[in-house]
Amino acid sequence: MQPLFLLGAFKFPPIDELFRWKDVVFEDTPFAINKTAILMLVSAALIIIIFVGGSRRMKMVPTGTQNVLEMTYEFVDGGITRDVVGHDATRYTPFLGSLFLFILFLNFWEVIPFIQFPPTARFAVPFYLAVQTYFIYLIVGFKNHGMKYLTGHLFPAGVPKFLYVLVTPIEFVQLFLVRPFSLAVRLLANMMAGHILLTALALLTAYSLQNAPIVSIGPFLLNIGVTGFEILVGFLQAYIFTLLTAVYIGDSLHPEH
Protein backbone atom coordinates (compact mmCIF):
# COMPACT_ATOMS: atom_id res chain seq x y z
CA MET A 1 0.00 0.00 0.00
CA GLN A 2 2.95 2.28 0.62
CA PRO A 3 3.58 3.33 -3.03
CA LEU A 4 -0.05 4.31 -3.55
CA PHE A 5 0.03 6.71 -0.59
CA LEU A 6 2.91 8.59 -2.16
CA LEU A 7 0.67 9.50 -5.08
CA GLY A 8 -1.57 11.54 -2.81
CA ALA A 9 0.63 14.59 -3.36
CA PHE A 10 -0.07 14.58 -7.11
CA LYS A 11 -1.45 17.95 -8.19
CA PHE A 12 -3.19 18.50 -11.51
CA PRO A 13 -2.16 21.82 -13.14
CA PRO A 14 -4.79 24.54 -13.67
CA ILE A 15 -6.93 23.83 -16.71
CA ASP A 16 -5.72 26.98 -18.48
CA GLU A 17 -2.23 25.54 -18.82
CA LEU A 18 -3.57 22.78 -21.06
CA PHE A 19 -5.37 25.04 -23.51
CA ARG A 20 -3.78 28.50 -23.48
CA TRP A 21 -0.79 28.96 -25.75
CA LYS A 22 1.54 31.90 -25.98
CA ASP A 23 1.43 34.03 -29.12
CA VAL A 24 4.33 33.31 -31.43
CA VAL A 25 4.17 36.28 -33.80
CA PHE A 26 2.19 39.57 -33.86
CA GLU A 27 1.65 39.54 -30.08
CA ASP A 28 -1.23 41.60 -28.66
CA THR A 29 -2.82 42.26 -32.04
CA PRO A 30 -5.99 40.68 -33.46
CA PHE A 31 -3.74 38.78 -35.89
CA ALA A 32 -1.68 37.07 -33.19
CA ILE A 33 -0.71 33.53 -34.11
CA ASN A 34 -0.32 30.77 -31.53
CA LYS A 35 -0.12 26.99 -31.61
CA THR A 36 -3.84 26.63 -32.35
CA ALA A 37 -3.66 28.92 -35.38
CA ILE A 38 -0.47 27.31 -36.67
CA LEU A 39 -2.03 23.85 -36.46
CA MET A 40 -5.10 25.06 -38.35
CA LEU A 41 -2.98 26.59 -41.11
CA VAL A 42 -0.82 23.46 -41.33
CA SER A 43 -3.90 21.22 -41.54
CA ALA A 44 -5.42 23.31 -44.32
CA ALA A 45 -2.12 23.31 -46.21
CA LEU A 46 -1.74 19.53 -45.75
CA ILE A 47 -5.22 18.84 -47.10
CA ILE A 48 -4.62 21.08 -50.13
CA ILE A 49 -1.22 19.51 -50.84
CA ILE A 50 -2.52 15.96 -50.51
CA PHE A 51 -5.54 16.57 -52.70
CA VAL A 52 -3.89 18.67 -55.39
CA GLY A 53 -0.87 16.39 -55.50
CA GLY A 54 -2.95 13.22 -55.47
CA SER A 55 -5.31 14.28 -58.24
CA ARG A 56 -2.70 15.65 -60.59
CA ARG A 57 -2.24 12.63 -62.85
CA MET A 58 -5.50 10.79 -62.45
CA LYS A 59 -5.76 7.33 -63.95
CA MET A 60 -8.72 5.22 -64.93
CA VAL A 61 -7.59 2.52 -62.51
CA PRO A 62 -6.58 4.39 -59.34
CA THR A 63 -3.42 3.52 -57.42
CA GLY A 64 -1.80 4.79 -54.23
CA THR A 65 -2.87 8.25 -53.14
CA GLN A 66 -5.62 8.51 -55.73
CA ASN A 67 -7.18 5.38 -54.25
CA VAL A 68 -7.36 6.95 -50.79
CA LEU A 69 -8.74 10.22 -52.16
CA GLU A 70 -11.44 8.41 -54.12
CA MET A 71 -12.37 6.39 -51.06
CA THR A 72 -12.69 9.59 -49.03
CA TYR A 73 -14.85 11.16 -51.71
CA GLU A 74 -17.02 8.05 -51.96
CA PHE A 75 -17.39 8.00 -48.18
CA VAL A 76 -18.61 11.60 -48.01
CA ASP A 77 -20.64 11.54 -51.22
CA GLY A 78 -22.20 8.11 -50.80
CA GLY A 79 -22.43 7.84 -47.03
CA ILE A 80 -23.33 11.39 -46.08
CA THR A 81 -24.58 13.54 -48.98
CA ARG A 82 -26.65 11.04 -50.98
CA ASP A 83 -27.95 9.18 -47.94
CA VAL A 84 -28.85 12.14 -45.76
CA VAL A 85 -29.22 15.33 -47.84
CA GLY A 86 -30.81 13.72 -50.89
CA HIS A 87 -29.96 11.87 -54.09
CA ASP A 88 -29.78 15.05 -56.17
CA ALA A 89 -27.65 16.99 -53.67
CA THR A 90 -24.15 16.16 -54.94
CA ARG A 91 -23.38 19.87 -55.10
CA TYR A 92 -23.10 19.94 -51.30
CA THR A 93 -20.37 17.27 -51.33
CA PRO A 94 -17.45 19.75 -51.73
CA PHE A 95 -18.56 21.69 -48.66
CA LEU A 96 -19.29 18.62 -46.57
CA GLY A 97 -16.10 16.92 -47.72
CA SER A 98 -13.85 19.85 -46.82
CA LEU A 99 -15.66 20.25 -43.49
CA PHE A 100 -15.13 16.56 -42.71
CA LEU A 101 -11.45 16.55 -43.71
CA PHE A 102 -10.66 19.78 -41.89
CA ILE A 103 -12.20 18.59 -38.61
CA LEU A 104 -10.60 15.16 -39.05
CA PHE A 105 -7.13 16.66 -39.48
CA LEU A 106 -7.62 19.05 -36.56
CA ASN A 107 -8.81 16.21 -34.31
CA PHE A 108 -5.90 13.95 -35.20
CA TRP A 109 -3.35 16.46 -33.88
CA GLU A 110 -4.48 15.24 -30.47
CA VAL A 111 -2.59 11.96 -30.84
CA ILE A 112 0.37 13.06 -32.98
CA PRO A 113 3.48 12.81 -30.74
CA PHE A 114 5.13 16.09 -29.66
CA ILE A 115 2.12 18.13 -30.82
CA GLN A 116 -0.73 16.47 -28.94
CA PHE A 117 -3.19 19.30 -28.96
CA PRO A 118 -6.47 19.30 -30.89
CA PRO A 119 -7.27 22.87 -32.06
CA THR A 120 -10.95 21.86 -31.89
CA ALA A 121 -10.60 21.90 -28.09
CA ARG A 122 -10.65 25.70 -28.21
CA PHE A 123 -14.19 27.02 -28.39
CA ALA A 124 -13.49 29.49 -31.22
CA VAL A 125 -12.74 26.74 -33.75
CA PRO A 126 -15.87 24.53 -33.43
CA PHE A 127 -17.97 27.64 -32.84
CA TYR A 128 -16.82 29.18 -36.12
CA LEU A 129 -17.50 25.91 -37.96
CA ALA A 130 -20.95 25.68 -36.36
CA VAL A 131 -21.79 29.29 -37.28
CA GLN A 132 -20.80 28.50 -40.86
CA THR A 133 -23.17 25.53 -40.88
CA TYR A 134 -25.86 27.66 -39.24
CA PHE A 135 -25.81 30.32 -41.95
CA ILE A 136 -25.62 27.77 -44.73
CA TYR A 137 -28.70 25.82 -43.63
CA LEU A 138 -30.67 28.99 -42.95
CA ILE A 139 -29.75 30.47 -46.34
CA VAL A 140 -30.53 27.21 -48.14
CA GLY A 141 -33.88 27.02 -46.34
CA PHE A 142 -34.95 30.60 -47.06
CA LYS A 143 -33.71 30.41 -50.66
CA ASN A 144 -35.68 27.26 -51.42
CA HIS A 145 -38.87 27.92 -49.49
CA GLY A 146 -38.94 31.60 -48.61
CA MET A 147 -40.92 32.47 -45.51
CA LYS A 148 -42.62 29.06 -45.69
CA TYR A 149 -39.38 27.63 -44.31
CA LEU A 150 -39.83 29.58 -41.10
CA THR A 151 -43.58 29.06 -40.75
CA GLY A 152 -43.26 25.37 -41.63
CA HIS A 153 -40.83 24.92 -38.79
CA LEU A 154 -42.51 27.13 -36.22
CA PHE A 155 -46.06 25.93 -36.92
CA PRO A 156 -45.70 22.24 -37.79
CA ALA A 157 -48.71 20.71 -39.54
CA GLY A 158 -50.85 18.20 -37.69
CA VAL A 159 -50.44 19.81 -34.28
CA PRO A 160 -53.63 20.94 -32.49
CA LYS A 161 -53.98 24.74 -32.61
CA PHE A 162 -53.80 25.35 -28.85
CA LEU A 163 -50.50 23.45 -28.62
CA TYR A 164 -48.76 26.09 -30.74
CA VAL A 165 -48.35 28.08 -27.51
CA LEU A 166 -45.98 25.34 -26.39
CA VAL A 167 -44.55 24.07 -29.67
CA THR A 168 -43.62 27.35 -31.37
CA PRO A 169 -41.21 28.69 -28.72
CA ILE A 170 -39.53 25.28 -28.43
CA GLU A 171 -39.12 25.01 -32.20
CA PHE A 172 -37.82 28.57 -32.40
CA VAL A 173 -35.16 27.99 -29.73
CA GLN A 174 -34.30 24.64 -31.30
CA LEU A 175 -33.87 26.10 -34.80
CA PHE A 176 -31.94 29.24 -33.94
CA LEU A 177 -30.07 28.51 -30.70
CA VAL A 178 -29.83 24.84 -29.75
CA ARG A 179 -28.75 23.56 -33.16
CA PRO A 180 -25.56 25.63 -33.65
CA PHE A 181 -24.73 25.64 -29.96
CA SER A 182 -25.01 21.88 -29.50
CA LEU A 183 -23.10 21.34 -32.74
CA ALA A 184 -20.18 23.41 -31.44
CA VAL A 185 -20.30 22.13 -27.87
CA ARG A 186 -20.44 18.48 -28.94
CA LEU A 187 -17.16 18.74 -30.85
CA LEU A 188 -15.52 20.99 -28.25
CA ALA A 189 -16.42 18.91 -25.21
CA ASN A 190 -15.39 15.61 -26.80
CA MET A 191 -11.96 16.86 -27.82
CA MET A 192 -11.49 18.78 -24.57
CA ALA A 193 -12.35 15.73 -22.47
CA GLY A 194 -9.97 13.58 -24.52
CA HIS A 195 -7.15 16.09 -24.19
CA ILE A 196 -7.62 16.40 -20.42
CA LEU A 197 -7.78 12.62 -20.02
CA LEU A 198 -4.58 12.04 -22.03
CA THR A 199 -2.76 14.82 -20.15
CA ALA A 200 -3.89 13.49 -16.77
CA LEU A 201 -2.70 9.97 -17.57
CA ALA A 202 0.63 11.18 -18.97
CA LEU A 203 1.26 13.39 -15.93
CA LEU A 204 0.29 10.56 -13.60
CA THR A 205 2.71 8.24 -15.39
CA ALA A 206 5.54 10.76 -15.13
CA TYR A 207 4.78 11.51 -11.48
CA SER A 208 4.48 7.89 -10.39
CA LEU A 209 7.65 6.98 -12.30
CA GLN A 210 9.56 9.27 -9.96
CA ASN A 211 7.86 8.26 -6.74
CA ALA A 212 6.60 4.70 -7.13
CA PRO A 213 7.84 3.15 -10.39
CA ILE A 214 5.75 -0.05 -10.10
CA VAL A 215 2.50 1.88 -10.03
CA SER A 216 3.36 3.76 -13.23
CA ILE A 217 2.61 0.68 -15.37
CA GLY A 218 -1.12 1.23 -14.76
CA PRO A 219 -1.51 4.77 -16.13
CA PHE A 220 1.05 4.03 -18.86
CA LEU A 221 -0.93 1.11 -20.31
CA LEU A 222 -4.16 3.03 -19.84
CA ASN A 223 -2.65 5.97 -21.73
CA ILE A 224 -1.86 3.76 -24.72
CA GLY A 225 -5.38 2.37 -24.71
CA VAL A 226 -6.98 5.79 -24.40
CA THR A 227 -4.82 7.10 -27.27
CA GLY A 228 -6.29 4.42 -29.51
CA PHE A 229 -9.75 5.30 -28.27
CA GLU A 230 -9.13 8.99 -28.99
CA ILE A 231 -8.27 8.20 -32.62
CA LEU A 232 -11.72 6.61 -32.85
CA VAL A 233 -13.35 9.58 -31.11
CA GLY A 234 -11.59 12.07 -33.40
CA PHE A 235 -12.87 10.27 -36.48
CA LEU A 236 -16.35 9.79 -35.04
CA GLN A 237 -16.73 13.44 -34.06
CA ALA A 238 -15.66 14.64 -37.51
CA TYR A 239 -18.19 12.21 -38.98
CA ILE A 240 -20.98 13.27 -36.63
CA PHE A 241 -20.36 16.99 -37.22
CA THR A 242 -20.56 16.45 -40.98
CA LEU A 243 -23.55 14.14 -40.64
CA LEU A 244 -25.49 16.68 -38.57
CA THR A 245 -24.59 19.47 -41.00
CA ALA A 246 -25.96 17.25 -43.77
CA VAL A 247 -29.11 16.54 -41.74
CA TYR A 248 -29.72 20.27 -41.19
CA ILE A 249 -29.15 21.09 -44.88
CA GLY A 250 -31.42 18.21 -45.87
CA ASP A 251 -34.04 19.50 -43.46
CA SER A 252 -33.82 22.91 -45.13
CA LEU A 253 -34.17 21.38 -48.60
CA HIS A 254 -37.08 19.06 -47.81
CA PRO A 255 -38.65 20.31 -44.55
CA GLU A 256 -41.58 17.90 -44.63
CA HIS A 257 -39.70 14.86 -43.35
Next chain:
Amino acid sequence: MLHSLLLAVTQLQPDLKAGLQSIGAGIAYGAAAIGPGIGIGLVVGNAIQAMARQPEMQGTIRTTMFLGIAFTEALALFGFVLFFLAKS
Protein backbone atom coordinates in the same frame (compact mmCIF):
# COMPACT_ATOMS: atom_id res chain seq x y z
CA MET B 1 -32.12 34.44 3.89
CA LEU B 2 -30.22 31.34 2.84
CA HIS B 3 -28.12 33.49 0.56
CA SER B 4 -27.14 35.93 3.30
CA LEU B 5 -26.33 33.02 5.59
CA LEU B 6 -24.15 31.47 2.90
CA LEU B 7 -22.47 34.83 2.33
CA ALA B 8 -21.70 35.13 6.04
CA VAL B 9 -20.28 31.61 6.17
CA THR B 10 -18.14 32.21 3.07
CA GLN B 11 -16.71 35.36 4.59
CA LEU B 12 -15.81 33.45 7.73
CA GLN B 13 -14.18 30.64 5.79
CA PRO B 14 -12.76 31.63 2.39
CA ASP B 15 -11.89 28.02 1.53
CA LEU B 16 -15.53 27.07 1.85
CA LYS B 17 -16.49 28.80 -1.40
CA ALA B 18 -14.04 26.83 -3.49
CA GLY B 19 -15.06 23.64 -1.75
CA LEU B 20 -18.77 24.20 -2.34
CA GLN B 21 -18.08 25.13 -5.94
CA SER B 22 -16.22 21.87 -6.47
CA ILE B 23 -19.01 19.86 -4.86
CA GLY B 24 -21.61 21.66 -6.97
CA ALA B 25 -19.64 21.11 -10.15
CA GLY B 26 -19.18 17.43 -9.36
CA ILE B 27 -22.87 16.91 -8.62
CA ALA B 28 -23.85 18.85 -11.78
CA TYR B 29 -21.76 16.69 -14.06
CA GLY B 30 -22.68 13.48 -12.29
CA ALA B 31 -26.39 14.24 -12.56
CA ALA B 32 -26.03 15.32 -16.19
CA ALA B 33 -24.42 12.00 -17.09
CA ILE B 34 -27.23 9.78 -15.74
CA GLY B 35 -29.89 10.49 -18.37
CA PRO B 36 -27.66 10.35 -21.46
CA GLY B 37 -26.05 7.18 -20.12
CA ILE B 38 -29.42 5.43 -20.06
CA GLY B 39 -30.40 7.07 -23.36
CA ILE B 40 -27.32 5.97 -25.29
CA GLY B 41 -27.74 2.48 -23.91
CA LEU B 42 -31.29 2.37 -25.25
CA VAL B 43 -30.28 3.78 -28.64
CA VAL B 44 -27.39 1.37 -29.21
CA GLY B 45 -29.25 -1.62 -27.79
CA ASN B 46 -32.21 -1.10 -30.08
CA ALA B 47 -29.91 -0.43 -33.05
CA ILE B 48 -28.15 -3.76 -32.46
CA GLN B 49 -31.49 -5.50 -32.24
CA ALA B 50 -32.59 -3.89 -35.48
CA MET B 51 -29.33 -4.90 -37.20
CA ALA B 52 -29.71 -8.48 -35.99
CA ARG B 53 -33.25 -8.63 -37.35
CA GLN B 54 -32.51 -6.99 -40.68
CA PRO B 55 -28.80 -7.23 -41.52
CA GLU B 56 -29.45 -5.80 -45.00
CA MET B 57 -30.46 -2.45 -43.44
CA GLN B 58 -27.18 -2.19 -41.50
CA GLY B 59 -25.88 0.97 -43.23
CA THR B 60 -29.01 3.03 -42.67
CA ILE B 61 -29.39 1.81 -39.10
CA ARG B 62 -25.80 2.68 -38.27
CA THR B 63 -26.15 6.24 -39.61
CA THR B 64 -29.37 6.73 -37.67
CA MET B 65 -27.77 5.25 -34.57
CA PHE B 66 -24.92 7.78 -34.70
CA LEU B 67 -27.46 10.57 -35.08
CA GLY B 68 -29.37 9.32 -32.06
CA ILE B 69 -26.17 9.02 -30.03
CA ALA B 70 -25.12 12.55 -31.04
CA PHE B 71 -28.41 14.09 -29.94
CA THR B 72 -28.49 12.14 -26.67
CA GLU B 73 -24.85 12.73 -25.86
CA ALA B 74 -25.20 16.50 -26.22
CA LEU B 75 -26.91 16.72 -22.83
CA ALA B 76 -24.02 15.02 -21.05
CA LEU B 77 -21.60 17.34 -22.82
CA PHE B 78 -23.56 20.40 -21.70
CA GLY B 79 -23.06 19.05 -18.18
CA PHE B 80 -19.34 18.69 -18.87
CA VAL B 81 -19.10 22.33 -19.95
CA LEU B 82 -21.18 23.36 -16.94
CA PHE B 83 -18.65 21.55 -14.76
CA PHE B 84 -15.92 23.95 -15.89
CA LEU B 85 -18.18 26.97 -15.63
CA ALA B 86 -19.24 26.07 -12.11
CA LYS B 87 -15.67 25.42 -10.99
CA SER B 88 -14.17 28.70 -12.16
